[in-house]
Amino acid sequence: MVSLDHTSATSSSSVADEVDLAAEQAFRLPLRAVFVGLLVLALVGLFSASNGAAGLPVMGVVTSLLDHLPLIGVDSALSDRQVAILFQIRLPRMVIGMLVGGALGMAGGAYQGVFRNPLADPYLLGVSAGAGFGAVLALGFGLDIGWGPFDPVPAAAFVGSVVAVAASATIARGSWSSPATLLLGGVAMAALFSAAQTYALQRLSETRSREVLSWLFGNLSTSGWDQVWILGPYVVVCGTVLILHRRHLDVLRVGDDEARALGLNPARTRLLVIGAASLMTAAAVSVSGLIAFVGLVVPHIVRLLVSNSYRVIVPLSALVGAAFLAFVDVGARTLIAPSELPVGVITAFVGAPFFAFVLWRGHGSTA
């Protein structure tokens, strides 16, 4: 059952149809690739858990991790302090890295599909500039909209990025069927918020601006599990929406008219996908600061290595993004330990050559 719905007005039955259709597709995940992705992610997790500035003994880490599994009691040789480092500092940071990397990778894939543009990344509609402006206001000018478990800086960054994307969408009102206008609206908003952010930064003292810059370069440093509980629900909910719509992105690729002929409402698909991807990106950015490169390049790596279909790109970008950022963050924590290297620097340093290689290889084999 497919409804040929040409207007943007949505009937409840067509929503139900789409969900049915999507649910049907959800079982056709590229299982082998997903399995490999999960395996890589698990290996990266083990690597990340056993490496860090504190130099915990690897066997101690492994036994301590096993000890925390249900029904297994192993005596780990780690001291109380080492256990605290592992479970309160290293592991939450690793999980944050995976969540942020997964969110950025998946959102990047979704954006590229929605805009039919290989240069699209999740910051395209002003998420990063809005978040940056919000963060500067919170860091340097005492803007405090934090509430409950939400700290002032992430809260302000989140609101800033949502406002920026909403403004981009408002500028491009009604043009959900022509992504070019939306894209230009995003460019305008990004420029506006960047300028506001630069101005605010310029008004700050040197000590405060260092804090802001450290945030702008991206930093996964986090104590405890609070941030995981804050970010996790966004990634799970928005990620589910994107996974359910991944096939629609393939359909969009053939053009809006054809998509309509196939029973898809392009405008509504864009609205949902962009909304979910932006919300997820905003949540990720508010926790980690601006981490460049992941959202742009991870989907391409998946595309070049595995498949050109968004059915594959969307879920695998999440796994590859998660593994990539968690892996790279080990470098941020250890390369110049006991100092910290901004993770945004390494994402590009490691990612760009790898991406260049994949591009070169992919081009060579198809030629």
Added chain:
Amino acid sequence: MPRSRILIALLLALGLVAAACGSDASDGAADAAEDPTTTIASEDPTTTVEDVTIEDAEGDPADSQMESSDDYPVTIESAGGTWTLEEAPQKIVSLSPAATEILFAVGAGEQVIAVDSYSYYPDNTPVTDLSGWDPNVEAVLAFEPDLVVISNDANDLVASLTALDIPVLVSPAPANIEGGYEAMAELGLVTGHVDETAVAVETMRTEIAAAMAVSPDVGVSIYHELDDTFFSASSFGFIGAVYAEMGASNIADEADADGYGFPQLTEEYIVEADPELIIITDQVAYTVEDVLARPGWGEISAIKNGNVVVVNADIASRWGPRLPQFIAAVAEALASVTVSS
């Protein structure tokens, strides 16, 4: 070379003062100052040295100002180039909060016509919108200064001012407390307040020696946190050098092989390094209670014993007349660490 002669004379005077009051200061800094003083003085006993004795310094300020104004022309030499001032500058623009504090402390406050937006100490500074770290040369020129004091040459300010023949003095962050005295001596000399500077430095030396005496002899390990991304101050920066002179061992030093002064630490290392005293500033958005409650930090000695203190961020980032207060506060915190452990 009148300039170097006067500068040496000034430093000698400071040293003599320190030596004179060194009887009650068992501290090594005063002793160290005593030795070079006597040596150089015997080699080169200039009349200027005798002019600037303690008696003079404690005399009428107006009198001493008259005396020191005889010292012009003064030649200044810094990263801002070499300049010869024919008379005392009367329209000084300071874009360095530390230099502003010093200028007012040595009695040159009247000669300062404009300071940057962070130079809000002491209360009566002529604060303007000028920025010290992103300066606008035209905004500076609007005050028609006859001397511009900065701590770092941002936006090519020195080149612009030099092209317009406006004297500029770069007074950078010193490497240690002694360097702070030298920065004060330089500003005192340039503004024609040699004697008052000598008094100010003498007072500081006495107060700092007294504060240092409270500081424990055992090396307490400390972590000075600038913000919650774990930027810290190592012994290569001014404030870290102050901690080092107080006998503390700084966990940030290991992270600062390049000697930059303000390395960003990685959190695991902080927990592992196990500092006995954590120092945060009053410019952060979190409190001591927040630090005490950080996940994974419970095993750190400073957290276990509640040794987390807040210091005034302005004083901690400036080298000026308020340093003794800072040292007294830190010395007390260090002393309480040795009591609690």
